[in-house]
Amino acid sequence: MQGTRSFRFRASLPLYVLLVIAAFQISIFPMSVSAYSCLSVHCYSKTRWAGYARGSYTAIYIVHISDSDVAGNRIDNETWLLDPNGPGQCNGLCWVEAGYTFVSGGNFSGGQGYERLFYAEQNPVSGFSELVDFTALYPGIYPGDYYGMAGIAIRQDATQSYFYTTIQTPTGSYGHYSSNQFNPSVNGGYTFNANFIDSGQELSGQNGGYSDPASWNSNIWIAPDYNGYYQTTPVDQYNPGNSSDVNNPPTNGYWSTYPGQPNSYGGTRVTYTCC
Amino acid sequence: MLLSSMRCRKGDKPVHGKRFVSVAIGIATLIVLGVTVALLQVPRNAQAAVSPVPYTTTTAGATVLLPTVGALPSPYPPFPSGPPPTRPAQLPAVTGGPAIVTTINQNDATLPAFTAQDAADYATMHPPDQAFGRPTTVTKVSFLTASDMATQRLPEIPGPPSRLICIVEFSGQFTVSAPGYTRTSTVAREFYDARTGNYLGVNIP
Numbered sequence: 001m002q003g004t005r006s007f008r009f010r011a012s013l014p015l016y017v018l019l020v021i022a023a024f025q026i027s028i029f030p031m032s033v034s035a036y037s038c039l040s041v042h043c044y045s046k047t048r049w050a051g052y053a054r055g056s057y058t059a060i061y062i063v064h065i066s067d068s069d070v071a072g073n074r075i076d077n078e079t080w081l082l083d084p085n086g087p088g089q090c091n092g093l094c095w096v097e098a099g100y101t102f103v104s105g106g107n108f109s110g111g112q113g114y115e116r117l118f119y120a121e122q123n124p125v126s127g128f129s130e131l132v133d134f135t136a137l138y139p140g141i142y143p144g145d146y147y148g149m150a151g152i153a154i155r156q157d158a159t160q161s162y163f164y165t166t167i168q169t170p171t172g173s174y175g176h177y178s179s180n181q182f183n184p185s186v187n188g189g190y191t192f193n194a195n196f197i198d199s200g201q202e203l204s205g206q207n208g209g210y211s212d213p214a215s216w217n218s219n220i221w222i223a224p225d226y227n228g229y230y231q232t233t234p235v236d237q238y239n240p241g242n243s244s245d246v247n248n249p250p251t252n253g254y255w256s257t258y259p260g261q262p263n264s265y266g267g268t269r270v271t272y273t274c275c
Numbered sequence: 276m277l278l279s280s281m282r283c284r285k286g287d288k289p290v291h292g293k294r295f296v297s298v299a300i301g302i303a304t305l306i307v308l309g310v311t312v313a314l315l316q317v318p319r320n321a322q323a324a325v326s327p328v329p330y331t332t333t334t335a336g337a338t339v340l341l342p343t344v345g346a347l348p349s350p351y352p353p354f355p356s357g358p359p360p361t362r363p364a365q366l367p368a369v370t371g372g373p374a375i376v377t378t379i380n381q382n383d384a385t386l387p388a389f390t391a392q393d394a395a396d397y398a399t400m401h402p403p404d405q406a407f408g409r410p411t412t413v414t415k416v417s418f419l420t421a422s423d424m425a426t427q428r429l430p431e432i433p434g435p436p437s438r439l440i441c442i443v444e445f446s447g448q449f450t451v452s453a454p455g456y457t458r459t460s461t462v463a464r465e466f467y468d469a470r471t472g473n474y475l476g477v478n479i480p
Contacts, residue, residue: 039407040459042452059351072404080453089428089480093456103404112404127460128405128451129430131476133369151352155359164359168352177362179431198454204407218351228354 035207036275039073046200047216047234047269055155055163055222056081056197058266060099062145062169063212065115065274067104072112073205074103075274077214081154081163082196088124094192096121096178098152098165100141104208115141117150117167117174124190125181142171155222160184160191197221197231201271209275219266230266368434374401375441375472387439387469391416394467398443403463403477411447411463418442418469430478432466439469451479 036043058079067075078099086094098119105113117140120130148170155164163178182192199216203209219231375397377388395413402411419427422436432440442464449463466475 126430127480
């Protein structure tokens with residue numbers, strides 16, 4: 001009997017060891033790892049150009065992006081037109097933005113769990129809004145779009161009352177008017193002056209974001225006469241090891257943006273595989 | 276350990292079944308050990324192991340490596356010339372995405388096709404993603420025409436002025452971000468087409 005017990009113990013020993021190793025693995029490889037800290041303040045890998053403009057253009061390489069984080073976190077490859085003197089509900093910054101996004105799935109309001117084009121704005125009357133139209137204006141990215149370019153132009157009209165955003169992908173062309181709440185006659189007299197153009201990647205959440213290497217090409221600023229000029233000198237961009245000139249880069253994001261070559265053609269900004 | 280598990284003591288009865296189980300467990304242990312060692316060699320972030328290096332450039336005196344982006348298509352989509360088209364006084368209606376199931380007033384286009392409770396129930400389960408998982412509460416459901424919304428500093432919903440919109444208001448913590456900018460509001464709104472139940476968008480005032 002004693003021998004049988006001893007054999008049982010010895011036979012079971014590997015099982016105990018197995019359990020200990022499994023517990024060790026779970027402890028060092030948990031299901032959810034906080035890979036970056038972009039929850040309350042989002043992370044950006046982007047380039048900024050300063051100077052008064054009537055609009056902007058960039059050609060964004062369409063790559064696969066995804067986000068498995070919970071709670072509607074997202075990753076976007078996009079461009080912004082910004083006015084840092086936004087009154088009222090702009091709370092200091094009015095903007096329009098457009099690009100493509102992946103919002104993590106779950107029981108949220110809509111448009112989650114797949115790559116899609118998007119447009120959003122913050123205006124002085126109603127604040128931030130993102131309207132969605134999954135079937136017409138801003139559909140999903142189609143298979144034929146990947147590894148092609150999304151040409152995104154944001155143009156303000158001559159009276160500076162609204163914006164018209166166009167997105168041209170390999171499979172389609174889309175146009176979108178901003179709300180009328182950028183119109184000075186509607187918003188109480190405020191005129192949006194586009195003083196900054198940003199292009200790059202936005203990330204929210206703590207883990208699960210992913211992007212293939214992306215790039216922003218043929219970056220152009222649009223003058224009040226609607227002529228376009230290639231961007232030359234960015235005022236702000238993320239350089240490795242220098243976190244002071246970027247807006248909260250992810251600690252483990254492996255993001256970087258560099259002036260491309262030739263810089264005289266608007267440059268090429270590259271975002272390394274995220275995250 | 277594996278060897279010891281295979282060894283029998285003198286006088287033990289042959290126990291081939293037990294020995295087989297013991298050997299199997301031992302082999303499994305070795306496999307798990309191997310996987311553990313392999314995992315320890317991999318960086319936490321697997322993408323970090325991706326090799327960059329297609330070409331180099333120099334920034335501020337330092338040579339940096341640029342990741343490859345593959346062969347970029349050329350030419351780029353054309354840069355649109357000239358001013359944008361004139362904005363129509365009335366924008367085409369956005370149809371949105373399927374959301375609330377319509378249950379009432381199917382044949383009367385002037386009335387909502389679902390109840391305020393239907394909207395609250397749906398919205399409770401589908402809060403704005405700007406909450407980022409924080410708790411939210413539906414505080415108000417109202418039905419307004421698009422023209423009524425314009426007088427109340429609500430977002431402009433494209434479509435005819437008579438278009439009936441369901442507005443669901445939430446309390447909670449809702450974060451809006453742009454480069455170098457973050458603000459948190461205690462109010463958020465979702466908009467639904469009151470006739471189709473489709474989700475139209477979100478607003479953080």
